[in-house]
Amino acid sequence: MFEILKLSPLFLGLNTQEINSLINNRLHQIRNFSTNEILAFSGEKVEKAMILLEGRLRGEMIDFAGNSLKIEEMESPQMIAPAFLYGPQSFFPVNLSALSNGKILIIYKKEFTQLLSDDQRILNNFLNIVAGKAQFLSQKITFLSFKTIREKIAYYLLNNIRSGTMIVLLNQSQRAMAEMFGVARPSLARSIGELEEEMAIHWERNQVEIINLQLLKSILGR
Amino acid sequence: MFEILKLSPLFLGLNTQEINSLINNRLHQIRNFSTNEILAFSGEKVEKAMILLEGRLRGEMIDFAGNSLKIEEMESPQMIAPAFLYGPQSFFPVNLSALSNGKILIIYKKEFTQLLSDDQRILNNFLNIVAGKAQFLSQKITFLSFKTIREKIAYYLLNNIRSGTMIVLLNQSQRAMAEMFGVARPSLARSIGELEEEMAIHWERNQVEIINLQLLKSILGR
DNA sequence: GTAAGAGTGTCACATATGTTACACTCTTAT
């Protein structure tokens, strides 16, 4: 187990020996789960720190009519819902179910807080994890708040130029990109086509060449 | 100063005496600023914990063309950019400028981490602050990811029903609500009008009565 | 009471995006 934990972001920089003594001197549990088991319901209070040791989990957001909206998968080793262990809305944001058999390490919140106090490296790691989540979400909101597809494309390209060049490498299909933008695939293709006609960019399968940087920037300035 | 800090979320539950000794035993600075002074630029590394003691600040997001996009104001006493002190993207997300004269308490990151280690109440408070930010953003994303105005209205209403009733109290104008939804004001009014025609809701100045709860829920279930 | 301004309902029209469909190209497994 401690070999696995050593690979998790929470225990970054600690050796197996140190992890062993920090965990074993402290109340904890191992919980085994099997495929399709439901580990937590959306809205349930988060009272324990949970670290996925083995197996795969799925978080599923459920709407008012009971349909699933967004789905996110998680692999080990990783903390589960780190941003929901503290804070005023300390409830699971999703239904958590098992995609395979596996194991979770459970540490109750009070013990976990003590653990953070006891080892400053773990404290730093945890703060990095939670702040990282907040930063990711903040980035995503910036993105979602652009209204037109043109703006999203421009923003994406300007943020992904290889430094010193006018090239953006694409590591995903238009289909995946459309999904990330929250727009329909043909609509994305149409907007790309328009930008090409305007000689702003030259879009190829795997990379985009920026032809008129100024024009691209002006799309983002209202 | 310690009287002011006692009111800040970070020092919740500590008395003036305790705050005094925790701060004074530790490297810190007080920085005075005056109106219109710029305290930090977007993209600058965040290396210190900063707590606004007096005065008002404005965070301004700047786009690629140099125009300001979103603006947020902050009042004392409050931590500045708590979610950006740790994490992989530890850079100011906004330009930070002063709306008035005032004072900031500055504690360098290393010292601040030590402070979190030393007092578990402060640790808990800080974790609550950062997790709270993440939760707020997560909530906002849920909201932004509804595509139609009907969906946003339905989601908003269902989340704000006074428990045990079929009434939602409105504490903001349609104008403000449209801005929060990221849509145009007349478009919001039109969608409201449609929902009224369908006998789903009865919208008055200050409150909304839900007439057909089932219909409202079905809007969110695709 | 009255004037001014904010809030609201509504309209005609412009625009952006979604939907569905199809053809074409590229990649990959066999």
Next chain:
DNA sequence: ATAAGAGTGTAACATATGTGACACTCTTAC
């Protein structure tokens, strides 16, 4: 080499939302 499937470009049409305008109501300050 070929077939199958994914990725892409494009079109016609449907729909949702934005824009700008105007009238009306409500609130508030004087």
